[in-house]
Amino acid sequence: MNIADSVQETTSGTSTATVTLVGATVGNRSIAAAIAAGHLTVGQSTPCRVQDDIGNWLTGLFTITSSTVLTRTAIGASSAGGADVTLAGTVRTVSLVPTALWADSLKLPAQPAFSSVIPLDAPGLSIPAAKTLTGALTLTMPTTPAPGAQVYQRIIGDGTSTVTVVGAQKLNISADFDSRAGIENQFQFFNDASGNPKYCISQVEGAIAVDNVAPVLSSPTATQTGPNTATGTVSTNEANGTLYCMASANATETTATIRASGTAQTITATGTKTFSITGLTASTLYYLHFAHRDLSNNDSNVANSTSITTAAAATVPSTMSSPVITAGDGSISIAWTAPAANGSAIIDATFTASTGQTATGTTSPTTMTVPNGTAVTVTGKARNGMGTATSASPASNSVTPAAAAAPVARFAQLSNVTESGTTPNFAYVGGAGAGGASYDGKGVLNLSLASGADGEIVLRVSAKNNEVIWGLSTSTTPVAFSGVAYGIYVSGTGAGTGTYRQITSGSPANGTVTTATFATNDYQRIKRIGTTITASKSSDGGATWTVYQTWTGASTAALYVNLNLNTAVAIDTITTVGLA
Known part of the structure; x- marks a missing residue:
């Protein structure tokens, strides 16, 4: 733009974030006049100084939102040590700040186009055009960074995509990239005195709705599903963030403990959520505790279930009751009832005859081959996944197998x-x-x-x-x-x-x-x-x-x-x- 004369206007508000222009001061031009002359354009970023008549001031980078509104995008310095200030006094003004790049009647180059290679290889300040994401983006640094170079790059989120910066150090004071649709992220890139690229991220003040409403959890449940497992459910009214579940012997737990020790689940919808808990101890009392932190770091109430006691550890089967046997020709049929399984399903049962023979069956009755003409009894032991019962059943009734009788002739x-x-x-x-x-x-x-x-x-x-x-x-x-x-x-x-x-x-x-x-x-x-x-x-x-x-x-x-x-x-x- 041409600096034919300075631009200064009064402002009616007290905020330095959004400045409403009232009109030019005596001897200066208004923003509207500079736009009409083609020296400024709406959407352009420009350094400005905002001050009052009692010593409050702030310099920074502002965007010309309209001919009567400036929106601050970065703070350079202020009477509050670089922090935001609130104007007071009776006279409040905003002035465009000339730089060494400006001179009377000098036309600045057109705004550079966006490039994924950040232009830190040229001295001075560069403000490329804003970029609206349509997919993941990677920003890289030039091969030869120039000491003192600065780049101000605006990137607007699309709701899902992320931005990766390669070759520059992120400052500790930087915010994280906000991918939500329509959110403007301001990247400030600069080279330090040694030419090392660094950057930080901020979001436009007022563009992000502040969420300070915590999720609400309700209807917690707990069910033991075995000696070492349980399931739990809880209902949440928010569809974002992370839900945690923790099992303990305590009736209540703190949010910090649940988040540190619990199982996490990403939340994308409201309603009832289910957790499967493992690693519990058999025959032990537990409570399940739930906590939900949303994306705005709001913590829900802690929801505690009623107590449960896990099942006893599985053991070998109990002792069988006496089998009942029926004699056949060279065999016996063994009718048996499976004993208590004790936490592990019965696999089979093995029977031993008083005459020395054995037979194993998975269902009743089980057939065993034995000699004819000798009285016989049997005992049995059931087997499950933990092993064979320690004690045999009491002996069955006694029978004597015999050859089948010849057909009756009459x-x-x-x-x-x-x-x-x-x-x-x-x-x-x-x-x-x-x-x-x-x-x-x-x-x-x-x-x-x-x-x-x-x-x-x-x-x-x-x-x-x-x-x-x-x-x-x-x-x-x-x-x-x-x-x-x-x-x-x-x-x-x-x-x-x-x-x-x-x-x-x-x-x-x-x-x-x-x-x-x-x-x-x-x-x-x-x-x-x-x-x-x-x-x-x-x-x-x-x-x-x-x-x-x-x-x-x-x-x-x-x-x-x-x-x-x-x-x-x-x-x-x-x-x-x-x-x-």
């Missing part, structure tokens, strides 16, 4: 035949009126010889007083003797008494008399192996057998044992093998 669908007995062996007697050509006392065994299977049945005739005809047929229901495919006729009375005959041509009378003779209580056996069927007898209770009839090329189809009895003849079933 004649069914009886016609004119009486059965006696409730368990093998069953006895059968032909009813009154049976006899003659029909032999109409009939029955069929409830077990059959499956197709292609080998097997046998043994019967005993316990009275030598009439005829018995029995053998194998393909019918599932009783048939007359003429329907028996592989049969034996045992003569008790009449012709052929005391002989065995093969049934042929549909009649026992036509059967071939065998060389074997019949005696009361003989065991008689019909047996199939492959395609050969034999009939044999034993007079010594099954110790030795005499084969008296053989059928070769016999059927391998399913066959059923058929019985025909005459009056008052008694037989019983002894054994079966391979029938089902």
Whole structure:
């Protein structure tokens, strides 16, 4: 600008931060006149001196906000030792301060454009254009700083971005960069006498709203979640800053202690917040304490939970109750109930038999292989993540495993035949009126010889007083003797008494008399192996057998044992093998 004459105006206010201009003093120009002449521009920064008529004064850097308002951006010196002053007195003036760079009729260069390389390589003061952030910014220093150089750089935050300064020392008195949107940060860069770059940051006075309202915490809770852990919740009404949670044995704690020893959580929203606390001691009483410091360093009230006691430390399982066992064929089934887990889940249980065997199972029942014929009991121990129970359970009940009983063989669908007995062996007697050509006392065994299977049945005739005809047929229901495919006729009375005959041509009378003779209580056996069927007898209770009839090329189809009895003849079933 041209310094054709000095600029000085009176001000009506007492503040040196924002100066309201009233008009030029006698012999001087107003700011408005200098702007109209093109010597000053709105938005330009310029050194000014503000003073009153009783000795209060301040020099600093001011921005021409409008033709009637100046806004201070930096303090150079003051009657208060460099601090802000308040004007008083009756005459208060503001004057533009000439520097060595100014001279009459000299036009200053245009304001430099913003550069991320701070221009500390040229002597004097430089005030580049302001920079509004649109992302992270790094400011660097020139290769050859000039002693005495000064740069005043304004940077306006965008709400998120940060500024990094490389190559210059930040002064201890400096504020931190404020990234909030619209906030003007003033960087003052200078080189010391040795050419070392330094800087400090300040914000425009009045541009930052002062937050002096502390957060409010409410509804603190605490819940133990194990021997060494707990969770806590608390509600906050502010959406910024840091929330802290601390566990202690004290019912209350100070904010300083909570912040120093607690777990921190960054807060970005209001509402209920949850903490997971670890490292606690089992079976111990605790309180949870919460504190919230917002971004303006306002501390909330301390919120204290009610007390909790952590769970007892996990140990091995308790002793099991007595198992209950059921005998099987070469095995036992062990029913058991898991004992108290004592803080660690049950994994399995191991059982030991009195006969020496062991078995481990994860669920009940558990099966153990043991020998048949020996009485057995078991004891058990459960295992969890901490180990196996120290004591075994009391002994179970005693059982004796045994082989499975053979299928019960009995004649069914009886016609004119009486059965006696409730368990093998069953006895059968032909009813009154049976006899003659029909032999109409009939029955069929409830077990059959499956197709292609080998097997046998043994019967005993316990009275030598009439005829018995029995053998194998393909019918599932009783048939007359003429329907028996592989049969034996045992003569008790009449012709052929005391002989065995093969049934042929549909009649026992036509059967071939065998060389074997019949005696009361003989065991008689019909047996199939492959395609050969034999009939044999034993007079010594099954110790030795005499084969008296053989059928070769016999059927391998399913066959059923058929019985025909005459009056008052008694037989019983002894054994079966391979029938089902």
